Amino acid sequence: MIDLLLTRYNYVAVALLLGIGVYMMIENANLVKKVIGMNVFQTGIFLFFITTAYVDGGNPPLVKGGQVGEYASPLPHVLILTAIVVGVSLTAVALALIVRIYAEYGTLNENVLREVRADE
């Protein structure tokens, strides 16, 4: 069991990142930290994809004059580049919304926000 965890440490990291991300999103009252949690969660998924592309003893997928041999799969890397772009845009929109919420209510704390909005 320990051996399995030690040789598959990437997947352990994926599970941890996903767990930490979800926990931050649910448990943290601060809106900015929720967004950071969202980023951590996505990073876990990115790491999962990158790990799946790894080939034991594989070369980088660069073709130089025909002979290549074993090489890592380039496709997941490309997919994750796209996903990272999406993640950055999401973070930008989220932060813009948080700025607006702060300007409106003067707080970033979810619990305080709920109380303020209940009085509206």
Place this chain on the structure above:
Amino acid sequence: MSDVPALLVAVPIVAGVVALVVGQWRDRAAWAVALVASAAQVVLAGSLATTVFRDGTVSYEVGNFAAPYGIELVVDGLSASVAVLVAVVALGVLVYSRVSGPHTPAFHAEYLLLVAGLSGMSITGDVFNLYVFLEITGLAAYALVASGDGGRAAVGALKYLIVGTVGASLYLLGVGYAFVATGTLNMADMSAKLAEVGYADPLVLAAFGLIVTGLAVKSAIFPLHTWQPEAYAGAPDSVSAFISALVSTVSAYAIARLVVSVFTVDFLRANPVAQDLVVALAGVSVVAGSALAVTQSEIKRMLAYSSVSQFGLVVAAFALATESAFVGGTIHLLGHAVMKGGLFMAAGAVAAATGARTVSEYRGLASRRPVLAGSFAVLALAMVGVPPAVGFVGKWYIALAAVEAEAWSIAVVILVSTLLTLAYFARVIERMYFASAPAATAADEATEPTPDAAVVDGGDGPLSGRGSPRSDGGADGPFALTPGVVALVVVVTVTSVALGFVATEYAQLLEQTLPPLLSP
């Protein structure tokens, strides 16, 4: 002609940029650009649908990269129908937004971006491409929800963003598992390879669970619906009409596409537990959504919870995966979009005319606003499933399928759902028709020198300013109601009834494209 599928995505994206640039010069010009693009979209989608229903499936290789490696756009009867729905509803809501606003160039750019994302989702044949379009749709929808005034819209949008991102990320993770199992991202190719890998493989099962959960978040199935009421209620009226009609609809279409075309019916037969779980979740969604809708006092929140319930019905139909269930699910999916869009438009128009946004404020509406109240009532009854409206046809097929498949619990849920739908709409109809008009409230007295004016003049005056005290920083401020908006609401109402008459023909048309889907 052969480039039509690509144009369906490219036209709104390019037009979105143009609208943003032109809008800097004059606000109304952005609307004109959006109108031209939406009209072009209707023509493109319509011609594509004609081709598909005449000649069969159309596929298009983006950038001429051969199919399993490059991205493929595949249009069959189902995706063509959804693409047409997106285009037509987009055009309708755009006309509505001419009066109701928002009028900023940013709104029109986001709007066209949303149309592009939704069209892309409906015609893509690649699971990762679907994720990208899912996120484009999401980003545009978050921004559109946030275009409402005040903090409420921003809070609703942020909640939508966080929950929606988790949903899309779960979908991406599911795609990752499926990719590890099959090594391909093309839907048709993946479907074949999944069969080779074996449907009992843990990777395949995990992929199915994650993909369905992720998309269920996006289509707001109970208990993953929590983002929806806040987002719909906080958004401007035109945006809630648009989002309620399309965003969840296309996500539910994506569930159907992945369950039926990628995992296939054989997967469901091989894993009855997976099928039962999805059907059970959907059944719970029907009941819980209705129950929550009954407890709402605000009209837009009630309509939002109603969607939770109706999408439960649609997903249950898709998960049953028999032919008539599938036809019923599709008809209800498309019909629901028209009806729910119409209901939100009517609610927005009522708010503009009278300021009424809660169930109790709808008291006596029929005498003050007979046309709007009538439209709302007809749309509500259509949603309940009174024949001959389209809501009836969809439910009829689904109920029939449930009985045929001997899924008795689901048959009961569908029949009960009709009663439950009636439960929350009957409250409104009763208030509108059988309760006397309210005495003017304190807020009205502040703005109106003679409190009885509303009753005396029959409520036909624009009653300017009445809505503003009650919009409590929520949706956009009331707009001046024009006859055009009322006419549009009436047109949507008539459409939702008329669709019921053509639904049977449509079902036959759809069945031609179904056999390869359901019995590969």
